Amino acid sequence: MVKTILVSKQSGERQPFSKEKFIESIVRAGATGDIAMEVADEVISNLYNGITTREIYKNAFQILRRKMRSLAARYSLKNALLELGPSGYPFERFVGEFFRKEGFMVKTGQTIFGKCIQHEVDVVAEKEDLTIMVECKYGNEQSKVSGVQVPLYVNSRFNDIKSVWAQEERNQGKEFQGWIVTNTRFSTDAETYGTCAGLHLVGWAFPDKGNLREIVESKALFPVTSLTTLNKKQKQFLVEKGIILNEHLLGRYDLLESFEFSPKKRDSVINEIEALSAVAKIL
Amino acid sequence: MVKTILVSKQSGERQPFSKEKFIESIVRAGATGDIAMEVADEVISNLYNGITTREIYKNAFQILRRKMRSLAARYSLKNALLELGPSGYPFERFVGEFFRKEGFMVKTGQTIFGKCIQHEVDVVAEKEDLTIMVECKYGNEQSKVSGVQVPLYVNSRFNDIKSVWAQEERNQGKEFQGWIVTNTRFSTDAETYGTCAGLHLVGWAFPDKGNLREIVESKALFPVTSLTTLNKKQKQFLVEKGIILNEHLLGRYDLLESFEFSPKKRDSVINEIEALSAVAKIL
CATH class of the missing domain: 1.10.1900 (c-terminal domain of poly(a) binding protein)
Structure with a gap:
């Protein structure tokens, strides 16, 4: 004793x-x-x-x-993001969650009128005097590179939309930003042009400060694909149901039921989710 | 008698x-x-x-x-253009030939400095007070469509280059135009955005007046791929040698020698080239 x-x-x-x-x-x-x-x-x-x-x-x-x-x-968030595919939609939702945690009002998959045409915009995030238009470039391989055409077309799209936004009465005095977020990387030309054109580029390791790795680690944004107790098919099922982050699973354990786990297996999954959720609170 | x-x-x-x-x-x-x-x-x-x-x-x-x-x-110029591939270079040369026939000084495959970065520009055509930057979109299938991203990125590229050109002393008083030429077609959004943004879009059948079909037919721009007396491999050989138009073959019959034709076959090829060349003079 x-x-x-x-x-x-x-x-x-x-x-x-x-x-x-x-x-x-x-x-x-x-x-x-x-x-x-x-x-x-x-x-x-x-x-x-x-x-x-x-x-x-x-x-x-x-x-x-x-x-x-x-x-x-223990969790490779980079690999977890690479497993969010095959489509780019879960990554758009994931990026939306980041802005939501930063206190933005977030809408994903919007159709927005520009001066010339209407555009599909992945994420629109609004907070006080700032409205951000985000283009998400999802890659399911580390080697995937967003080339210079991406910031070139995003810049034209952003300018086409901004010229409408800037004229709306409710937007007077607001700042508008165009962002491109990728889970892989940009070519050097893409980084140079995007930065020069005034866009905000966020890649896995770009820029040195405020890159995606820093963001997901500091905010402990654990996608369900980071769980080691679920297999690929089960993770894919959750992602398709719109469960992108572990915290979306808290209180939705009913979804795990369709996997017909043994009580012991189910507990180990829940324990893992709760342990990672605890990390998010403490880090 | x-x-x-x-x-x-x-x-x-x-x-x-x-x-x-x-x-x-x-x-x-x-x-x-x-x-x-x-x-x-x-x-x-x-x-x-x-x-x-x-x-x-x-x-x-x-x-x-x-x-x-x-x-x-008898010659489907549309099909002949679809056979210019697999790469886009022969089509760039082809588009360059059109501007040359219109009296422009033409350079293809140029690297040009913009304000932010340097760009690969397919064709630059200069005449008196007009300088044209052309992006060529080659498709080897009729169904290939240039989507809205094409005029979006070309517009940014054109503006980046124009802001340098416009400052050069030798360019004072000059007009600058950005063109996109495709042998297939543009999406409706691409047509709407490109036109609205002030670009000149030329597709196989767009616009109603001055489309690529009209241009190649009225100028009788016969690519070597239009010849019926050569097979695909032989045409490809000529294209790789930089022989894009039939008229480039006139006086370069030495190139046909590597095909080891019989005298009769060789004469039928030359007759076809000369017949089409005659068409070009008379139409």
Whole structure:
């Protein structure tokens, strides 16, 4: 049995450390039960009489972050995105989710009138005084490259739409931006032209700051294709049902029922989803 | 034997009609010997004593044009263009030849600096105060359609280049045009956007006036792929040697030698080339 350790509370009062209560608080912070237990064991090994609550939680949060990061790192988000295909629609939804998390009102697959013609626009994101038109270029192979024609045609499309938007009364004083987001990469010419033309280009590793890798990792945008407990066909089924992110599956476990999993298998899937969901809260 | 017919010359003098001299003059006008003979036979059947030289030649030219047109019509220029592939280069050369015939200085396959990047431009045609940048879209199937992305990216490319051209001193006062020429067709959106954006779109049947069909027929631009006396492989060989039009073959019959034709076969090829060349002069 562990010897009783006295902890100094902020009031100056001392009370014995309770492993049970500590685990509860870590779970409330977003960790799964397993990980909370591991964190507790590590925290306990660092305890000393008179340690403050503040120190315990500072230590606990560091351990928690380290464990969650290594959990998240197990998932190759790049590969998960490459598996969102075969069509480009799930990637458009995925990009839409990113803008939604950033506080934008998001619409996908819109038909929008320009000065000359109407255009199919993958994502339209609006926030206060900013309206963004996004062209999504999805590739299911790492080697796929968006060439210079992409920013060239997107620039004309953006200008054709902007000339209508800019005249609408509700849009006075608003800023308009044209973005191109790809899960693979742009040719050098595409990067040079797009940037020069004032477009915002986001590739897997472009630009150095604010590229797609940074965005999906920092926002912990886990697509269902990142789950290791589902096979390709099952992931595809979910994607076709419009379940693009793991968090879309939370509360829709009924969809897993059609896979006829054993109770044990079902639990392992749910555990994985919840563990990754916890990562998203903590990172 | 044919009875002697007296012909009234402009001087009022009468002299007997000479079939031999008549055939010679039709051949000088561009007809092949065979066709000149056919024309002579038809002209002779319409002769009467006292007919004027003027009437004879008016009649002869009508017959000649009818025969040449039916000769030209035997060649499907649309199919001949569809056989220029597999790459798009021969079609670029072909489009260049059209502008050359219109009196332009023509360069194909140029790399040109724009404001943001350098671009590959298929054809640049210059004449007096007009410089034209041409994007060629070659399709080897009738069903191939240039979609709206084509005029969208060409418009950006044209604007990027124009902003450099317009600043050069030698270009002051010059007009710049962006053209897209395809041997197949444009989507409706492509036509609408391209026209609205101020580009010049030329498809096989677009626009109603000045389309590619009209251009190649009125200029009798016969590509070597229109010859019926050569097989696909032989035509391909010539195209790869840069021989795009039949008239490029005139005086380069040495190239036919590598086909190891019999003298009879070689003569039939040369006769066909010369017949079509005559069409070009007469139509």
